[in-house]
Amino acid sequence: MKWKFKTPGIPDKFFIRGNVPMTKEEVRAVTLSKLRLRKDSIMVDVGAGTGSIAIEAAHVCTNGEVIAIEKNSEGIELIKQNSEKFGVYLKILHGNAAECLKEINKFDRVIIGGSGGELEEIIKICYEKLTTEGICVINCITIETLYESMKYLKEIGFSMIDVVSVNVSRGKLVGRYTLMEALNPIYIISGIKTNLL
Template sequence: MTNDKKMSSSLWPYVTPGIPDDLFEQLPGIPLSQREVRLLLISALRMQPNSLLWDIGAGTGTISVEMGLLCPQGKIVAVERDGEVANLIRRNCERFEVQNVQVIEGSAPECLKNLPQPPQRVCIGGVRQIKNILKEVWQYLPPEGRVVATASNLESLYGISEAFAELHARNIEVVQSAVNRLETRGTHQTFAPVNPIFILSGEKLD
């Protein structure tokens, strides 16, 4: 995209990331990257102004919406296999007036060959077969392309780590979130933990 105009949203009229979770439309049981974790993900992606991002397993669409607002000259492709959830992403894009997000209904890795290419950045989260998906994504990633993947359990953590090792990824980083939020429960205020998650990132060699 060549439009130099800044994208803005009346619901979130700021130039900083970190949209509160409750501003997004949600569905019971559908994953949502919580704000503090989302900030770590956005930082790990290292988007450039005109990057093409594949957001695989987009869930509620929080990453797609935030990146769409932050990178109005870029393009975000949100991949979600469930039609109802894909429609949820579309509604959240409309809610935040984001126009550079394309929602694709499909299952990875089979649908990847039909996506706009090549992606400079890929975000993978909340998906099955994450190791297979990561290895398939690598074929479409150009040199110096970057992948960020999340793991909420040890099996996914091992799968991503093994894939990065087998693919000879460089500049690998691993972060585990540990965040507490102040919450009111009854007449008391207490700190409640945000679900911990592993965030792994790596780059493709030249």
């Protein structure tokens, strides 16, 4: 299936799911807006899950490259299946995020959706590997990770740090009425690498 639109937010129901967490379509749309992707961007998706963000990014980065990192074996299979379904090429790395990041030379954008408890190290490696004016975006669901993300981004040297809380409710039909059903709030934190180490 080809996604024929230029706007982000591929409906969740189009992705092959399984038991791996997936970023919801509305959150993906905001996340992609914070990444500020270009056609020639090299983007890394850390903790790619089902590959939903990476696949959306691949529709934009047609002259660049999108690299999906995932440690979960089921996630790797889902990323492969979903990239085939949507007809996009992703470079897929299976393993520990920090180790996989070290294998990549340079990149322009990174989204961290999962860190496996190594958030500080991952952000440090991302700062080293990002090109000047590269952007790091972190999606998280807990206040603790929000705090740590902002703290590490500042300490490591990122600037223009931005944070938004995304609260989405979707209409659910109950008889002849529509009830708004809330999804989990998501924090989206971003920073820009404006100076070299």
